[in-house]
Amino acid sequence: MNGLRAVVFDTDGVLLATADRHAAAWKETFDGCLPEWPPPYAGARPRPFDADREYRDLVDGKARLDGVRAFLAARHIDLPPGTPEDPPGCSTIHAVAARKEEVFTAMLRTDGVRAYEDVRPALEELRRKAIRCAAVSASRHARSLLESADLVGYFDALVDGQDAAALTLPGKPDPALFLEAARRLGVPPAHTAVVEDALAGVEAGHRGGFRFVLGLNREDDPHMRDALAAHGADLVLPDLGRLPDALEGECP
Known part of the structure; x- marks a missing residue:
């Protein structure tokens, strides 16, 4: 060769x-957290995560923490890093990553691969x-x-x-x-x-x-x-x- x-x-x-399950898990994670995060400007409505374009451009192929950071940066949202011990949630970068992991794991248990x-x-x-x-x-x-x-x-x-x-x-x-x-x-x-x-x-x-x-x-x-x-x-x-x-x- x-x-x-x-x-x-x-x-x-x-x-x-x-890949479609990863995209769906990211969407469920981010859409659940967006209303809890401050918008980048007053009166803004949170735009749902785009499971096609934003998934492809910001999180696909990346480690979970890097994907969270990329999405937050693109949306001008600032969160503290937190620690690996943070439970699934929306308050820190580690918590959001853990939330995505929880959602994705549940999907795998239901649907297999x-x-x-x-x-x-x-x-x-x-x-x-x-x-x-x-x-x-x-x-x-x-x-x-x-x-x-x-x-x-x-x-x-x-x-x-x-x-x-x-x-x-x-x-x-x-x-x-x-x-x-x-x-x-x-x-x-x-x-x-x-x-x-x-x-x-x-x-x-x-x-x-x-x-x-x-x-x-x-x-x-x-x-x-x-x-x-x-x-x-x-x-x-x-x-x-x-x-x-x-x-x-x-x-x-």
């Missing part, structure tokens, strides 16, 4: 159909070509979710939110998570590809000096396609069906 020896996959929205249909064929083809694979996620749930979807056995390495916390790795768009995955695979970034659906993740792959950054645009949204390219994707595809060919340079 022209010197390519490994692929690092984002998890939510790339491997697992959980599934892998996209194109994932296993793509991973099996990469295995046949002796390409090493890793999964990366800012979520602490990643390992259990991949296990429940019967995917974890396809990966030679996994870096999740628990690893990020233990190693104090910064979140995307910093490339630290991807670089740690490449390190665990024993393959340098110059011989590793990144597959991402989030703008912050594509930017992280670009910043990390990876050989190839593929943006995944499952909704085939032309605006998202352009945004992924603008953030550093070398190629944008609507699914993983053409991934092996794309990595061989056979796709236009």
Whole structure:
């Protein structure tokens, strides 16, 4: 594969159909808190969280605390940081992050999780070509979710939110998570590809000096396609069906 020896996959929205649940959990969290937060100017009505645009631009692919900070900054809302011991709520950044975690966990208990249909064929083809694979996620749930979807056995390495916390790795768009995955695979970034659906993740792959950054645009949204390219994707595809060919340079 022209010197390519490994692929690092984002998890939510790339491997697992959980992105819509993350968006819904963020919306429930922020919409529940917005009436309790002071508006940026007198008489303003809180505008509900946009589970499409704001999710994509501000929180998708980021660690929970970073997502909360980005949303608050965009809405000109100031909250104290709080501490990791804060219970779920709206009064601190940590409390809001804990609230989102609580909502998302409840959704998973109710609905479970599934892998996209194109994932296993793509991973099996990469295995046949002796390409090493890793999964990366800012979520602490990643390992259990991949296990429940019967995917974890396809990966030679996994870096999740628990690893990020233990190693104090910064979140995307910093490339630290991807670089740690490449390190665990024993393959340098110059011989590793990144597959991402989030703008912050594509930017992280670009910043990390990876050989190839593929943006995944499952909704085939032309605006998202352009945004992924603008953030550093070398190629944008609507699914993983053409991934092996794309990595061989056979796709236009």
